[in-house]
């Protein structure tokens with residue numbers, strides 16, 4: 001019998017028969033891209049039941065990024081890129097939030113209270129960190145460590161809701177960067193030619209150190225160029241749409257791949 005995956009035994013949050021905190025697709029992918037999908041799943045650990053939410057709430061964008069994992073998996077095949085995807089809902093713990101951010105374990109999301117996250121003890125919070133957040137990010141670290149002899153460009157794949165707080169969001173896709181915008185600027189141009197509408201420039205979400213974890217830590221933290229790609233989720237409802245987004249992103253990436261690799265290390269002084 002094999003040992004329980006890391007995160008199961010230590011925290012007591014996951015039962016031994018539950019899926020691990022992350023999955024790696026195409027671990028040996030030899031392309032220059034590395035893909036991550038922080039909000040790939042809306043699964044809740046059995047011990048937390050439904051966090052007090054209805055099934056339709058968990059299925060909506062507050063629980064995960066609908067369609068994002070499928071795009072990331074297809075892109076992984078197109079670009080021969082390794083992909084690390086989270087195994088559990090962002091409502092249990094958000095893998096793209098610093099642990100001291102109030103939305104790390106959100107008490108409300110888009111105006112909906114999350115009963116199972118109210119008044120948590122330090123111990124309950126630590127269990128989520130140990131079972132889910134830490135193993136996911138350690139998996140990304142290990143993957144990047146193993147590739148330190150060759151270029152890696154990090155693409156963090158998300159989807160967003162077309163309407164938030166009553167506001168329509170016009171961009172079919174957005175490319176967000178932190179302080180070094182060169183990789184995002186390169187990728188946005190060929191993407192814009194393939195998209196009907198305006199490519200969001202740091203829209204709908206800019207990357208901020210206090211709010212975002214994955215790009216600042218695994219990108220700048222390692223001197224790697226990194227972007228966050230946000231696809232509006234009304235464009236990801238059908239399998240054909242998902243395939244079309246993966247193809248567009250792959251084609252845009254291939255066009256600028258050599259130039260992006262030649263950028264060298266991430267720089268803050270520009």
Ligand SMILES: [Zn+2]
Nearest residue numbers: 039065158159
């Ligand atoms: Zn997301």
